[in-house]
Amino acid sequence: MKSVFSSVSKVLSHIYLVDHLWLKVLEGRSMNEARQTSFPLQEKMEKLPIEEIEKEFHTLSARYISFFNSQEDMEKKFMLDNPYAGLRETSLSELVLHVVNHGTYHRGNISAMLHQLGDSSVMTDYVFYLYRENLLHRK
Secondary structure, eight states, X not given: OOSSSSSHHHXXXXXXXXXXXXXXHHTTOOHHHHHHHHTTHHHHHHXXXXXXXXXXHHHHHHHHHHHHHTOSOTXXXXXXXXXXXXXXXXXXXXXXXXXXXXXXXXXXXXXXXXXXXXXXXXXXXXXXXXXXXXXXXXO
């Protein structure tokens, strides 16, 4: 398959472990500690059937929601020591934007891979997420 990843499973695993890593950072862990707890999850995730991967994403989503509900100031600043880019002051909102953009980019990889396999894929535009209830009732 012509893609950055060799399989859809590998893309989903990558998205999951990066989302997991950034939640740990948002919760106050160092990036190195977050990497140590997140990277080992990749092999486990790659072996799961799609139904189990979906459950893992729902669980992680609930953890993100719980985190957001506990925050009073998403503009709160803190120092992030990124082993790839160095030390930088950032905010919770900047990291959330990164997580969202990262996932969007890789959902595009999945869509392209599905097209290569002859599937028409699904709409991944954010507006379709916003209108999902309306679209579901039209069917």
